[in-house]
Amino acid sequence: MGKLIADMRGLQRVAFTIIVSLVVISANTPAWAKDFPDKIGVLMINHGEPAEYNSETYQDFKAFVKHMIDVGFMPKFLMSIDTGTILMDEKNDHWVPFWKRSLVDAWGNKYNGFAFYVPGNEKMGIPPHYLKIFGRGRGEPDVFEYAGLEAYKVWQEMGGRSPYREQTVPQMENVSRLLKMRYGDKISVKIAYGFEQGDIENKTKELLDENVDILIVAPQVVVDSYFEGTLHWIKEVHNALNEYALEKGKTIQLIETEPMGLERDFIKGIVLKVKEELSNIPSNANVAIFLSNHGFPLTRCGDYDCQSDPYHHYAREIFERIE
Structure with missing residues (x-):
């Protein structure tokens, strides 16, 4: 023993x-x-x-969304919705003539052919897009393509590389x-x-x-x-x-x-960083310190009980130790 x-x-x-x-x-x-x-x-x-967004890393985003569906974060019926190949216009967020479009699919492929315009539905979280009935997206649930295109957009805003x-x-x-x-x-x-x-x-x-x-x-x-x-x-x-x-x-x-956020040395590092920043501020200044983290919903997320997830317990404990 x-x-x-x-x-x-x-x-x-x-x-x-x-x-x-x-x-x-x-x-x-x-x-x-x-x-x-x-x-x-x-x-x-x-x-x-992923450092870059491309047809290979699309599979990673797809797998993450699939995980969200598997645990009940998102409804399973989304897996059965497949309207074709979803296309995003990189230059416009509304309908424009075809010669002004810059269409791309969820795998990063450019497309210059005919496509239907779909105005989207803000309440349902569906952005305006174009639709190609066939193509690579036929047989792929739309929810994966939407997620991929959203990631593609974010990566483009970062200059193409994270x-x-x-x-x-x-x-x-x-x-x-x-x-x-x-x-x-x-x-x-x-x-x-x-x-x-x-x-x-x-x-x-x-x-x-x-x-x-x-x-x-x-x-x-x-x-x-x-x-x-x-x-x-x-x-x-x-x-x-x-x-x-x-x-x-x-x-x-x-x-x-x-x-690692619960470890004493991590807490000490946060406190030391705050002290370092405060040392650059006049001693008579009114200072508000905000402790923040990634965050997680405090309600049910579909069938998943986000409120009961231990994330909140860990976050509160870390904040209390820092205070």
Whole structure:
């Protein structure tokens, strides 16, 4: 029992290291790590965001919308609505003669042929668009094409490329590097992106193929939710573990870390940042400090009870700790 407790404390130290991205560098493996299993797998999960929008990354947006439908966030009947190929005019939000149009479909393909104009329905969230009866969109639910075109529009507004990955990849790679420096061949680290269809499951399988004995899953999120975590990311991890257990007849211990927003060092970082900003403001100034997060609805979202999602509990706890 004593050895088990010692092992678990050691694993908690590893998880803590990942969450707050702080590692004490050492050339030698710590004494407590010598009693660890031969291999510990660490899966760092980032929400992810495609650098570019194209026909391949369209599939990622489609998969995310499908997840929203599967958990009840959106009604399932949307899957049965298919009017053809939805086209967006990049230059106009109303009908114009064909020679003034710049039509594009959800896969990023330009189109110059004949198409019907559909004024849309603001109450139903359907934007004005053009419709091609056949084409690539025939057989594809309209809801996926609408989501893809909306993403295409956002990416165009960013100049065609999102800076998200350039900002987050170095952070995660640095944590991976420090972990390997600290624990050497005792640990194997993989980075997965939740928004990329199947990436979490594939990276989990890669770790399992390295014969890890324990798997630590550490989402790089400040506030977690069932909607995105348990019912999406962690579900992919379990899919890989179940498949591995059936094939190899071996079960792997799984440890899920808490949201990094609950860690003391993260809270301390927020407070220090606020103090830094306040130091640039006159001492007699009236200052209002707003604590904000991504946000999540406080009502039912279709069949999904957004109000009961633990997201709200985590967010409140983080705000209270910062205050």
